[in-house]
Amino acid sequence: MWTIGPLGFTAPLLLLGLIALPILWLLLRAVPPAPIRRRFPGVALLLGLKDDDAETDKTPWWLLALRMLAVAAAIFAFAGPVLNPAQRQAGTGPLLVVLDASWADARDWPRRIERARALLDEAGREGRAVAVIRATDAPDAPDFQTAEAWTPRLDGLSPQPWSPGFAGWAEALPEGDFATYWLSDGVDHPGRADLLAALEQHGEVSVFQSPRAVTALRPATFEDGAIRLRASRLPVADPSEVAVVATGPDPSGAERELARATLPFAADGTEAEAALSLPPELRNRITRFQIEGVRSAGAVSLTDDSLQRRKVALIGGTVDEGLQLLAPTHFLRQALAPVADLYEGSLADALLASPDVVVLADVAQLSQGETDDLLDWLDRGGLLLRFAGPRLAASEVSRSAEDPLMPVRLREGGRSVGGAMSWGEPKALAPFPETSPFHGLPVPAEVEVGAQVLAQPDPELASRTIAALSDGTPLVTRKPVGQGQVVLFHVTANAEWSTLPLSGLFVQMLERLAVSTRASSDPADLAGRIWTPEQVLDGFGALNDAGELPGVQGEALAAGQPGPDLPPGLYQAEDRRVALNVIGADTPLAPAIWPDGQRIEGLETEGEQPLKGFFLAGALVLLMADIVAALGVSGRLASAVLVLALMQVPQARAQDARAIEATDTVRLAFVETGDARVNDLAEAGLRGVSMRLYERTSVEPGQPLGVDIETDELAFFPFLYWPITADQPTPSAEAYAKLNDYLRTGGMILFDTRDGDVSGMGDATPEGRALQRIAAGLDIPPLEPMPEDHVLTRTFYLLQDFPGRFNNPNVWVEASVPTEAADGMPFRNLNDGVTPVVIGGNDWASAWAVDPNGIPMVPVGRGFGGDRQREIAWRFGVNLVMHVLTGNYKSDQVHVPALLERLGN
Numbered sequence: 020m021w022t023i024g025p026l027g028f029t030a031p032l033l034l035l036g037l038i039a040l041p042i043l044w045l046l047l048r049a050v051p052p053a054p055i056r057r058r059f060p061g062v063a064l065l066l067g068l069k070d071d072d073a074e075t076d077k078t079p080w081w082l083l084a085l086r087m088l089a090v091a092a093a094i095f096a097f098a099g100p101v102l103n104p105a106q107r108q109a110g111t112g113p114l115l116v117v118l119d120a121s122w123a124d125a126r127d128w129p130r131r132i133e134r135a136r137a138l139l140d141e142a143g144r145e146g147r148a149v150a151v152i153r154a155t156d157a158p159d160a161p162d163f164q165t166a167e168a169w170t171p172r173l174d175g176l177s178p179q180p181w182s183p184g185f186a187g188w189a190e191a192l193p194e195g196d197f198a199t200y201w202l203s204d205g206v207d208h209p210g211r212a213d214l215l216a217a218l219e220q221h222g223e224v225s226v227f228q229s230p231r232a233v234t235a236l237r238p239a240t241f242e243d244g245a246i247r248l249r250a251s252r253l254p255v256a257d258p259s260e261v262a263v264v265a266t267g268p269d270p271s272g273a274e275r276e277l278a279r280a281t282l283p284f285a286a287d288g289t290e291a292e293a294a295l296s297l298p299p300e301l302r303n304r305i306t307r308f309q310i311e312g313v314r315s316a317g318a319v320s321l322t323d324d325s326l327q328r329r330k331v332a333l334i335g336g337t338v339d340e341g342l343q344l345l346a347p348t349h350f351l352r353q354a355l356a357p358v359a360d361l362y363e364g365s366l367a368d369a370l371l372a373s374p375d376v377v378v379l380a381d382v383a384q385l386s387q388g389e390t391d392d393l394l395d396w397l398d399r400g401g402l403l404l405r406f407a408g409p410r411l412a413a414s415e416v417s418r419s420a421e422d423p424l425m426p427v428r429l430r431e432g433g434r435s436v437g438g439a440m441s442w443g444e445p446k447a448l449a450p451f452p453e454t455s456p457f458h459g460l461p462v463p464a465e466v467e468v469g470a471q472v473l474a475q476p477d478p479e480l481a482s483r484t485i486a487a488l489s490d491g492t493p494l495v496t497r498k499p500v501g502q503g504q505v506v507l508f509h510v511t512a513n514a515e516w517s518t519l520p521l522s523g524l525f526v527q528m529l530e531r532l533a534v535s536t537r538a539s540s541d542p543a544d545l546a547g548r549i550w551t552p553e554q555v556l557d558g559f560g561a562l563n564d565a566g567e568l569p570g571v572q573g574e575a576l577a578a579g580q581p582g583p584d585l586p587p588g589l590y591q592a593e594d595r596r597v598a599l600n601v602i603g604a605d606t607p608l609a610p611a612i613w614p615d616g617q618r619i620e621g622l623e624t625e626g627e628q629p630l631k632g633f634f635l636a637g638a639l640v641l642l643m644a645d646i647v648a649a650l651g652v653s654g655r656l657a658s659a660v661l662v663l664a665l666m667q668v669p670q671a672r673a674q675d676a677r678a679i680e681a682t683d684t685v686r687l688a689f690v691e692t693g694d695a696r697v698n699d700l701a702e703a704g705l706r707g708v709s710m711r712l713y714e715r716t717s718v719e720p721g722q723p724l725g726v727d728i729e730t731d732e733l734a735f736f737p738f739l740y741w742p743i744t745a746d747q748p749t750p751s752a753e754a755y756a757k758l759n760d761y762l763r764t765g766g767m768i769l770f771d772t773r774d775g776d777v778s779g780m781g782d783a784t785p786e787g788r789a790l791q792r793i794a795a796g797l798d799i800p801p802l803e804p805m806p807e808d809h810v811l812t813r814t815f816y817l818l819q820d821f822p823g824r825f826n827n828p829n830v831w832v833e834a835s836v837p838t839e840a841a842d843g844m845p846f847r848n849l850n851d852g853v854t855p856v857v858i859g860g861n862d863w864a865s866a867w868a869v870d871p872n873g874i875p876m877v878p879v880g881r882g883f884g885g886d887r888q889r890e891i892a893w894r895f896g897v898n899l900v901m902h903v904l905t906g907n908y909k910s911d912q913v914h915v916p917a918l919l920e921r922l923g924n
Contacts, residue, residue: 031212092634112196117152119155125317139170141150151169181587185209189210189214201224205610206233206610211611233317234250235251236320237602239326246296250290265307266307306322307322314560316557319600330360330375331360335347347406350525362374383418393424395775397500404508405425426502428477429475450489451485471494486499494508546573550570550597579599616724686723686724687708687736691863703869708897738773740768749792755796769899772784772859773861774860800855802831804829811902814901815898818895823865867887
């Protein structure tokens with residue numbers, strides 16, 4: 020590259036073409052040759068005459084200069100001008116391109132790939148061998164090949180959601196000399212200095228580091244009744260703030276934004292925090308937090324059971340206020356209160372709160388109604404946790420026959436060990452078997468059992484035992500019931516029969532049973548189980564299915580170090596999920612520090628700016644100016660302007676084509692809202708109604724059209740479907756005039772607020788308030804709920820309900836008036852009895868919507884009931900269109916006998 024100050028040229032030899040400009044000047048001046056002047060007496064007869072077409076005898080100098088400038092601009096453009104070209108030292112040896120390719124690179128990954136591609140192109144022109152490595156891959160010796168062989172592979176590279184393994188790459192470098200160009204993510208990962216020292220032993224190292232800030236989101240925690248959000252960034256002098264969005268499924272299962280919070284960074288601050296208070300029902304639906312506008316795995320924090328606190332109902336006997344330590348639920352309350360939402364009271368009241376877990380502490384007898392309610396709750400996936408005690412030991416529950424709410428049959432009385440009349444010393448716990456959910460938990464030596472209820476030695480006892488004493492006696496048993504399960508601790512929930520409730524093992528056992536959702540990275544809590552990946556994050560923060568990835572040991576998951584063998588994501592073991600995030604609560608985030616004298620691009624230097632496009636655009640502008648000047652000199656400029664004016668005529672033909680398309684057949688139309696998703700659904704809904712009309716009536720509509728009430732003509736369409744959105748703009752005065760004319764001349768508008776699941780008519784929803792705002796400028800007659808005898812109930816089908824995706828009965832039409840008061844009404848007589856507006860919120864477009872193949876697009880209800888509701892919605896759509904096309908035809912008395920006969924049948 021040849022440079023002149025801040026300007027460089029990639030093909031400087033083309034500038035030699037500038038030498039030819041003087042030769043071109045002479046040629047343009049000499050061709051055609053100037054005419055020779057000769058005197059002719061007859062020319063005197065032509066004096067005074069004026070010729071409309073004038074030609075000069077030679078090209079004006081300023082026009083020649085204009086053409087020279089155009090040619091010069093083209094020569095400069097093809098010479099490859101570049102502003103502020105990167106000053107790189109030319110090399111002839113191999114070139115190694117190192118990409119950190121971590122989560123921090125994802126924010127500007129396309130820019131890094133373009134920089135790598137430019138490096139490969141330059142190396143290809145110089146005939147240098149190149150190799151490209153991602154530091155997040157497993158270390159392997161770089162493969163030096165031609166630039167042409169490596170360039171196609173760049174598009175297949177993407178960042179990984181973990182940190183680079185610099186230490187391994189330092190040992191994998193090959194022998195020999197080569198230069199290195201390192202595209203750094205700007206974060207100080209372990210081993211960076213070692214790799215830099217190893218690369219410098221092979222040749223010169225250049226570094227590119229983006230000036231863009233690196234921001235990461237740490238895992239959310241639940242503290243003091245609120246969600247605590249914390250973000251970190253590399254040191255930046257300016258104050259700023261980031262928006263964190265919480266997403267999760269809504270009641271219909273669709274992923275959407277559930278909440279958001281703003282985290283402010285102070286000047287020079289590296290940490291920002293905020294609290295988010297949400298009701299438990301909303302908090303438990305959150306699946307991820309993400310920094311808005313940052314496309315990186317480090318900006319995503321997945322949630323697991325630690326945030327989704329379970330609802331636990333504690334049911335147990337009461338004791339005197341002075342004996343709280345002996346209460347059956349005291350230790351349970353102390354263990355679960357910090358990590359679960361507790362409900363205490365009667366069993367019937369607790370089940371109304373839909374708890375995840377019901378704990379019965381020494382509760383023996385249950386009424387038949389309570390038993391039936393618990394069995395129904397278990398069928399839906401609940402967990403019933405029972406503890407033994409004196410009442411259960413003295414009762415007849417599950418003696419002769421197994422109780423449906425007990426996992427095993429029990430022997431009469433109980434077993435006491437360690438006392439004066441006992442069989443021996445208190446018993447310790449046996450190690451938990453591999454089939455137990457407690458497998459891997461250490462058994463403290465101080466945990467002893469002095470009394471318990473014994474299980475009958477039935478054939479299923481061994482398979483249902485998940486914890487036992489050192490002598491093999493079952494301590495904890497379990498059995499499935501429907502989608503749920505029943506678990507029995509054969510000891511009390513207090514310290515009366517054992518020291519288990521006094522130990523940390525008790526809390527860990529509750530955690531393994533998914534009773535609580537305590538957040539912990541203690542290896543003891545995760546060890547002993549294989550955790551299966553369900554979903555994993557990619558480098559850009561997108562959550563994907565884990566596919567065939569193998570399970571991982573709990574010890575590795577507890578270490579919390581994502582890598583190729585442990586990608587960040589959601590891991591499942593039995594009833595518990597654990598989220599492994601790219602950035603943990605204590606993950607350090609520090610800027611990369613480079614040695615003094617290290618060449619670093621991208622910080623102070625200005626970026627390269629190719630100028631080829633600017634010079635070509637300038638040459639084109641000069642050529643256009645030359646054309647205009649030549650037309651002016653020759654006297655043809657006025658004719659050229661006239662031709663350009665005539666070229667605007669096709670616009671009128673385009674408007675005529677729109678009118679022809681709207682009127683060549685009956686077409687239904689919808690009002691465009693500005694929301695592409697709502698518009699597409701409205702078009703699909705009218706497509707479904709048009710198909711039903713074509714199949715069932717003599718009306719054969721064409722494809723529906725969208726209309727802009729500000730610019731389009733409305734008179735072409737007999738029916739308009741208007742879906743209301745909360746942020747829809749208010750029509751202009753001209754649009755209101757067109758809409759009122761449309762209503763007065765026989766048109767019908769169906770206003771659909773699409774909020775029938777939460778509201779009736781009014782301003783209880785944003786859509787309802789938007790409708791009131793829009794309708795304020797319309798000349799709408801008085802309205803009433805649709806009467807049972809309205810003509811819309813029998814226009815084509817006999818209908819009693821008017822459902823869409825929802826079935827809200829509040830559908831409003833023009834109010835009927837007494838016959839003697841009908842004169843002078845603006846709509847009733849003029850529109851042949853057609854109500855000009857129909858208003859509701861049942862989201863009819865969703866129920867009508869079909870794809871081009873006629874398949875419904877949006878689910879409605881469930882099973883046969885949903886199919887029936889969709890069919891009634893289609894019939895309502897048919898009635899609407901037939902009503903607007905036929906008016907009060909079905910109100911004539913001649914149809915009354917036939918209608919009465921059909922109603923009778």
